[in-house]
Amino acid sequence: MMVIGHRGLAGLAPENTLASFRAAAAHGLAMVEFDVRLSRDGVPLVLHDDTLDRTTNGTGPVAERDWTGIAGLDAGWWFAPAFAGETVPSLEQVLRLCLDLGLAVNMEIKPDAGRETRTAEIALALALSLWPDSAPPPVVSSFDAACLEAARRVAPHWPRGLLAEELPPDWRDRARRLDAAALHLDHRALDAGQVAGITAGGLAVRAYTVTDPARAALLREWGVAAIFSDYPHSS
Ligand code: G3P
Numbered sequence: 001m002m003v004i005g006h007r008g009l010a011g012l013a014p015e016n017t018l019a020s021f022r023a024a025a026a027h028g029l030a031m032v033e034f035d036v037r038l039s040r041d042g043v044p045l046v047l048h049d050d051t052l053d054r055t056t057n058g059t060g061p062v063a064e065r066d067w068t069g070i071a072g073l074d075a076g077w078w079f080a081p082a083f084a085g086e087t088v089p090s091l092e093q094v095l096r097l098c099l100d101l102g103l104a105v106n107m108e109i110k111p112d113a114g115r116e117t118r119t120a121e122i123a124l125a126l127a128l129s130l131w132p133d134s135a136p137p138p139v140v141s142s143f144d145a146a147c148l149e150a151a152r153r154v155a156p157h158w159p160r161g162l163l164a165e166e167l168p169p170d171w172r173d174r175a176r177r178l179d180a181a182a183l184h185l186d187h188r189a190l191d192a193g194q195v196a197g198i199t200a201g202g203l204a205v206r207a208y209t210v211t212d213p214a215r216a217a218l219l220r221e222w223g224v225a226a227i228f229s230d231y232p233h234s235s
């Protein structure tokens with residue numbers, strides 16, 4: 001079972017910063033997940049929340065600030081003073097760093113309301129222009145079906161993961177419509193029977209966000225292909 005660094009390696013460095021991706025590589029992880037959203041002026045950047053408040057020294061909605069205003073914010077101090085000076089990275093910075101570090105990536109698209117298709121199109125156009133065919137193709141995931149439909153249209157050859165907090169009863173239809181290769185599910189709402197059914201249907205299960213090694217071992221037993229983790233514990 002693979003361990004995918006969640007937001008880089010969010011337990012050991014400020015989430016979704018370049019330091020977090022470097023930490024993931026330094027701890028031997030082969031793949032990282034991160035969250036992509038748009039600034040007001042349409043620059044794809046890597047930050048989880050729809051507001052700046054929790055993980056930067058800024059405030060207010062990301063979608064109401066231009067990239068130049070976001071790029072100057074501190075995104076490390078809140079985590080620990082040693083990380084002061086870490087910034088909110090652009091998607092371009094993150095993709096280039098992951099390529100340099102040899103990290104495979106899962107881009108999770110987090111759109112703000114009304115820009116679902118646009119967020120995916122912009123993020124994927126940039127990624128397609130940067131990511132070489134020689135590297136493992138990025139996994140594109142989202143809780144939002146419109147984002148995944150756009151991903152299917154723009155980058156049909158990149159695998160898609162359908163995110164859900166709980167397995168929807170119509171998961172087969174949803175996954176088929178989006179031609180998804182995997183379901184990315186909250187491990188807390190997951191059970192062995194669901195994993196068996198999904199894998200029997202030809203899809204991989206990736207479970208977020210797992211920090212407890214005993215839980216990770218159980219998920220592995222069930223047949224979960226990968227976990228997203230804030231820590232680089234063994235699997
Ligand atoms: O992509 C897996 C996981 O990151 C989904 O939840 O809220 O951490 O983005 P969240």
Ligand code: MG
Pocket residue numbers: 033034035108
């Ligand atoms: Mg995420």
